[in-house]
Amino acid sequence: MIEIDKELCTDCGWCVTDCPGNCIIKRDGEVFFKYPDFCIECGHCAAGCPVEAVSVLNYSHDEIWNLAPEDYVVDPEKLQNLFRFRRSVRIYRKQEVEPEKLEAVLQAGRYSPTGGNRQGLRYIVLRGQLEEIKIKVITFLNEMAGSWDENNILYGYKEKLMDNYRKFLSKGVDRLFYKAPLVIIIAGTEGLPGEIIDGALAASRMELLASAMGLGVCFIGFFKFAADMDPSLTEKIGLQKKEQVILAMTLGYPGVKYFRTVNRKALNVTYL
Ligand SMILES: Cc1cc2nc3c(=O)[nH]c(=O)nc-3n(C[C@H](O)[C@H](O)[C@H](O)COP(=O)(O)O)c2cc1C
Structure with missing residues (x-):
């Protein structure tokens, strides 16, 4: 209106x-x-x-902000460099993320475009309950993987997921959330395919802003997989009946430094 x-x-x-x-x-x-x-x-x-x-x-x-071009125009070359230089971060420093930086990352999601301006996404931040939920997910993934045979589409991950569980129990190695201090879950309405796209767009912007602020992110598809399969997990994170997890992402200060960009497959494009 x-x-x-x-x-x-x-x-x-x-x-x-x-x-x-x-x-x-x-x-x-x-x-x-x-x-x-x-x-x-x-x-x-x-x-x-x-x-x-x-x-x-x-x-x-x-x-509503009245902004001048110098407040929002971004150097395209730097932006392209960021696209190429950002990496999924799987090693984190033991350092808390400042509340204002977390807020800025969440706001980046909130200001992302959504189909029909739906704005239906919701964010759940795992902090105090992070360890508890981590154990639950690692255990669930181990149990699931144990039941997979060669016909399962995820069979290739079977050994990895079971090994993650063993290493977590024996040595405290965290190959789910990589000991990040925070995990952000992006949730949306179940059965709305457009909202999955909304969530992916939001996640991408959140990651880029986090990178620009010196923070690191890793998207955790395995969390979504577990949430889709385990109702006790969705209950634990307070998902409403008609909500689904779209994606989860770790957030924290990287304990790793990259010196150069990476290779990618050649651009696959058709001009019509
Ligand atoms: C939808 C999605 C789900 C992902 N899930 C996981 C995951 O569960 N665990 C993980 O370590 N990395 C995960 N990743 C990170 C990818 O492995 C990573 O983006 C890819 O290997 C390319 O590396 P880069 O992000 O450093 O360029 C995921 C990435 C995306 C986009």
């Missing part, structure tokens, strides 16, 4: 041209918010209004 302040509005019609739902129309030279049912509250009208006549209702206006 949006509101147009007619005292300020000059009826320039800019908002009409950019509204993705075509909810705003111009008739007889005057701009109207005509089709509220089609409004996805994306905020474009408010962000681009030259005279700040538009506001999105039910959202905090304190969060």
Whole structure:
């Protein structure tokens, strides 16, 4: 829902041209918010209004920032370097993540685009219960792997998962969360394929911001696998009935330094 302040509005019609739902129309030279049912509250009208006549209702206006280009333009070369240089981090320092950095990483997820501006993602941060949940997942994965035969699609991971469990019990080696001080779980609505994409986009932005702040991340697909299979785990992390885990990611200060980028398969692209 949006509101147009007619005292300020000059009826320039800019908002009409950019509204993705075509909810705003111009008739007889005057701009109207005509089709509220089609409004996805994306905020474009408010962000681009030259005279700040538009506001999105039910959202905090304190969060609207007027930024100058020097505050948001990023050097593309540096950004490309970051894309190539970032690595999944599997060694962490024993150092807590500052609350404001954790908050910034979560906000990066929150500000990611979502299909239809759905904004349905939820974040669960494992801190105090991290060890308890880690043991539960490592144990569950060991039990699952023990039951797999060659026909199982994950058979290739069988030995690894069972070895992870043994090494965890005997030496405290953590090959699930790599002793990271924090794990962020991204959750979304079950049965909404679009929300999996939303979650993946959010995860990617969170990782890049974390890298830019000197933090490290590793996505943990095995946590999602366990959560999809073990209802006691989803209950433990407080997942609601219609929610699913989309992805989990570790977060902490890297205890590893890389000096160069890595190889990748050649770009696979078709131009039509
Ligand atoms: C969806 C997804 C799930 C992943 N799950 C795991 C995991 O469970 N454990 C792990 O150590 N790494 C995991 N990774 C990290 C990948 O192994 C890693 O991204 C890949 O080997 C490339 O290395 P790089 O991230 O350093 O470029 C996952 C990555 C993605 C994108």
